Amino acid sequence: xxxxxxxxxxxxxxxxxxxxxxxxxxxxxxxxxxxxxxxxxxxxxxxxxxxxxxxxxxxxxxxxxxxxxxxxxxxxxxxxxxxxxxxxxxxxxxxxxxxxxxxxxxxxxxxxxxxxxxxxxxxxxxxxxxxxxxxxxxxxxxxxxxxxxxxxxxxxxxxxxxxxxxxxxxxxxxxxxxxxxxxxxxxxxxxxxxxxxxxxxxxxxxxxxxxxxxxxxx
Amino acid sequence: xxxxxxxxxxxxxxxxxxxxxxxxxxxxxxxxxxxxxxxxxxxxxxxxxxxxxxxxxxxxxxxxxxxxxxxxxxxxxxxxxxxxxxxxxxxxxxxxxxxxxxxxxxxxxxxxxxxxxxxxxxxxxxxxxxxxxxxxxxxxxxxxxxxxxxxxxxxxxxxxxxxxxxxxxxxxxxxxxxxxxxxxxxxxxxxxxxxxxxxxxxxxxxxxxxx
Amino acid sequence: xxxxxxxxxxxxxxxxxxxxxxxxxxxxxxxxxxxxxxxxxxxxxxxxxxxxxxxxxxxxxxxxxxxxxxxxxxxxxxxxxxxxxxxxxxxxxxxxxxxxxxxxxxxxxxxxxxxxxxxxxxxxxxxxxxxxxxxxxxxxxxxxxxxxxxxxxxxxxxxxxxxxxxxxxxxxxxxxxxxxxxxxxxxxxxxxxxxxxxxxxxxxxxxxxxxxxxxxxxxxxxxxxxxxxxxxxxxxxxxxxx
Numbered sequence: 149x150x151x152x153x154x155x156x157x158x159x160x161x162x163x164x165x166x167x168x169x170x171x172x173x174x175x176x177x178x179x180x181x182x183x184x185x186x187x188x189x190x191x192x193x194x195x196x197x198x199x200x201x202x203x204x205x206x207x208x209x210x211x212x213x214x215x216x217x218x219x220x221x222x223x224x225x226x227x228x229x230x231x232x233x234x235x236x237x238x239x240x241x242x243x244x245x246x247x248x249x250x251x252x253x254x255x256x257x258x259x260x261x262x263x264x265x266x267x268x269x270x271x272x273x274x275x276x277x278x279x280x281x282x283x284x285x286x287x288x289x290x291x292x293x294x295x296x297x298x299x300x301x302x303x304x305x306x307x308x309x310x311x312x313x314x315x316x317x318x319x320x321x322x323x324x325x326x327x328x329x330x331x332x333x334x335x336x337x338x339x340x341x342x343x344x345x346x347x348x349x350x351x352x353x354x355x356x357x358x359x360x361x362x363x364x365x366x
Numbered sequence: 367x368x369x370x371x372x373x374x375x376x377x378x379x380x381x382x383x384x385x386x387x388x389x390x391x392x393x394x395x396x397x398x399x400x401x402x403x404x405x406x407x408x409x410x411x412x413x414x415x416x417x418x419x420x421x422x423x424x425x426x427x428x429x430x431x432x433x434x435x436x437x438x439x440x441x442x443x444x445x446x447x448x449x450x451x452x453x454x455x456x457x458x459x460x461x462x463x464x465x466x467x468x469x470x471x472x473x474x475x476x477x478x479x480x481x482x483x484x485x486x487x488x489x490x491x492x493x494x495x496x497x498x499x500x501x502x503x504x505x506x507x508x509x510x511x512x513x514x515x516x517x518x519x520x521x522x523x524x525x526x527x528x529x530x531x532x533x534x535x536x537x538x539x540x541x542x543x544x545x546x547x548x549x550x551x552x553x554x555x556x557x558x559x560x561x562x563x564x565x566x567x568x569x570x571x572x573x574x575x576x577x
Numbered sequence: 578x579x580x581x582x583x584x585x586x587x588x589x590x591x592x593x594x595x596x597x598x599x600x601x602x603x604x605x606x607x608x609x610x611x612x613x614x615x616x617x618x619x620x621x622x623x624x625x626x627x628x629x630x631x632x633x634x635x636x637x638x639x640x641x642x643x644x645x646x647x648x649x650x651x652x653x654x655x656x657x658x659x660x661x662x663x664x665x666x667x668x669x670x671x672x673x674x675x676x677x678x679x680x681x682x683x684x685x686x687x688x689x690x691x692x693x694x695x696x697x698x699x700x701x702x703x704x705x706x707x708x709x710x711x712x713x714x715x716x717x718x719x720x721x722x723x724x725x726x727x728x729x730x731x732x733x734x735x736x737x738x739x740x741x742x743x744x745x746x747x748x749x750x751x752x753x754x755x756x757x758x759x760x761x762x763x764x765x766x767x768x769x770x771x772x773x774x775x776x777x778x779x780x781x782x783x784x785x786x787x788x789x790x791x792x793x794x795x796x797x798x799x800x801x802x803x804x805x806x807x808x809x810x811x812x813x814x815x816x817x818x819x
Contacts, residue, residue: 227434360736
């Protein structure tokens with residue numbers, strides 16, 4: 149399992165752009181938003197938590213179809229399926245690798261972009277906390293979506309269509325934490341609920357993803 | 367007995383391809399699968415490897431004992447030859463890759479990225495993976511594709527060593543590997559064209575009578 | 578005789594063929610009767626005026642829109658556990674029907690909401706939950722279309738339906754939490770059972786039962802079509818292979 153994780157991380161760094169792509173996309177979405185909304189600082193400050201969360205979510209979505217598609221195309225996936233590694237563990241490791249290469253950089257970059265959007269100072273901690281707790285759920289749910297569509301040619305759009313409704317609760321609670329944090333309200337309750345969703349996704353999604361992979365491999 | 371197959375029926379994409387396949391491969395034995403293109407050799411091998419569940423019948427193999435090698439090499443172009451092999455060794459819990467490197471003469475290529483290899487070199491690397499799996503039963507689908515004469519001989523020697531060590535192999539191939547004592551099985555009689563049309567089909571939507 | 582015999586395509590076709598005219602007739606009588614009763618033979622509400630009459634379409638379609646997903650969940654489970662092909666095809670057949678009912682529920686809700694709250698759309702938890710349900714229908718149907726092998730498609734859509742149900746339920750409660758701090762949403766989600774007087778309730782119940790039969794009839798028609806399409810596919814495939 150450790151070997152697989154290290155291989156995926158190594159590939160993400162070497163694959164020429166796979167690693168920074170989500171981060172760059174996050175930056176562009178966040179920078180474009182004020183152009184669409186208008187330059188009024190008050191409005192931008194008010195919608196900053198939402199923009200940052202939607203931007204992170206879209207950046208996450210962008211790299212989902214790479215989770216299994218590359219291994220599927222070169223035949224590694226069926227070789228891995230015949231290896232001692234259970235498919236559930238494979239899905240879990242893939243989700244973890246996706247989070248380390250996409251989710252974690254987003255968490256680190258969010259405060260920098262939050263400065264651009266004039267996020268109030270007390271909101272920074274809550275924003276980082278909400279992304280740190282919520283992005284693992286995005287990766288885990290996305291891994292399930294990638295497993296569903298791995299056999300579909302040009303499945304990227306389908307993947308987005310399947311995964312976006314599943315992202316609704318995570319986005320609701322995540323943005324709620326960041327928004328309440330920015331307004332100085334109690335943000336612990338939505339954070340606890342967000343953590344609950346993340347734990348549920350981390351516990352259940354590898355099994356659902358493995359079931360989908362098994363169907364697609366046969 | 368290493369591999370025992372009894373009245374196996376296999377499907378591809380939900381369609382029955384083969385039925386009534388029975389054979390046994392003992393330790394130290396190799397079975398060469400023969401049959402025209404599209405007759406179902408790949409489907410049979412995938413079923414033996416446990417990727418495709420059988421429609422009916424039984425495959426008895428040692429638990430976690432089958433190593434499969436298909437048409438795709440399963441290599442990562444960005445990783446070096448050594449990294450590719452070491453990854454699979456790690457997945458299968460093998461200790462080292464030196465035996466595999468020696469068997470397929472990969473020593474000079476170890477630091478090359480797999481993406482830079484020729485098709486034949488990729489194939490050798492892909493076959494070397496079989497040695498690091500440490501599994502007794504090899505199910506190989508056209509393993510000699512893009513190998514030159516010398517390397518086919520090298521591959522045959524590797525299979526011979528594997529058999530001598532008590533392993534077994536099922537190989538779909540069109541060329542003569544020159545394996546001593548290898549049995550051969552033509553799967554044509556098990557294909558659809560040679561099966562009687564049965565009134566009660568496996569597909570419930572093909573049952574006779576108007577729907 | 579076991580209930581599972583109806584999962585055999587032939588048995589299902591025979592039974593559903595015999596039932597369909599009756600179900601269709603019942604659906605037509607109840608829906609038309611209920612709507613005429615509701616539209617022309619009930620008084621206007623003292624508070625809402627004639628706009629109240631949209632409930633005779635809005636409430637039944639919204640109920641059927643969410644019930645259809647529940648039916649898909651049950652049939653998907655039956656497929657995953659017992660591998661009855663008709664069950665998987667019934668789930669596939671129900672999805673577009675459920676989606677259209679959900680859409681009608683959303684549109685009639687907007688039409689009702691405009692004169693009542695002065696806005697076509699309100700991010701009320703209940704409205705938004707139906708919008709999310711609509712997205713789930715879209716994804717589910719897209720997955721059916723994208724996978725070529727029908728058995729694999731049935732497996733994958735069933736898994737999606739299970740996972741989707743869990744997340745749809747979580748979304749429903751998350752939305753209540755989400756909107757609670759912004760404004761009071763209670764007046765937007767009038768519960769007709771509690772607030773509607775008997776004059777409105779009887780035609781409303783007629784409509785609900787009528788739309789239930791309409792749903793049944795449509796799902797039966799579509800399931801029969803899917804079974805025939807599947808048989809056609811199998812026949813063509815057999816000829817090609819032979």
